[in-house]
Amino acid sequence: MPIYEYQCNQCGHELESLQKISDPPLTDCPECGEASLQKKISAAGFRLKGGGWYETDFKSGSKKNVAQSDSAGSASKDSGGSGGCGSGSCGCH
Numbered sequence: 001m002p003i004y005e006y007q008c009n010q011c012g013h014e015l016e017s018l019q020k021i022s023d024p025p026l027t028d029c030p031e032c033g034e035a036s037l038q039k040k041i042s043a044a045g046f047r048l049k050g051g052g053w054y055e056t057d058f059k060s061g062s063k064k065n066v067a068q069s070d071s072a073g074s075a076s077k078d079s080g081g082s083g084g085c086g087s088g089s090c091g092c093h
Contacts, residue, residue, distance in 0.1 A: 005040040008032060014040075 002021065007014045008029035017026055027035045 005042050006037045007040050008034065009036040009038055010034040 001018050004017050004019055004025075005014065006017060006026055008031065011029060011032040011034070013029055013031040015030065019026075025039050026037050029035075029037050
């Protein structure tokens with residue numbers, strides 16, 4: 001469930017509320033009792049970093065190693081001595 005931020009237009013009180021997406025927005029301020037809460041727009045609480053999503057990210061058991069046969073074939077291609085990844089000079093091996 002997402003956490004929503006609210007601010008009262010009357011007294012300036014700020015609060016956070018854990019709500020379902022389908023829940024109606026809050027309107028009544030817990031500090032002053034007025035129906036003047038406004039939902040704030042804020043940054044998301046997570047950030048996606050890296051090269052992306054992979055086929056094996058959410059698999060379990062024997063299905064998890066689907067890409068293993070591909071990596072064995074690419075290891076022989078990467079050993080061309082170019083000095084890049086796969087040669088050991090980049091520090092990844």
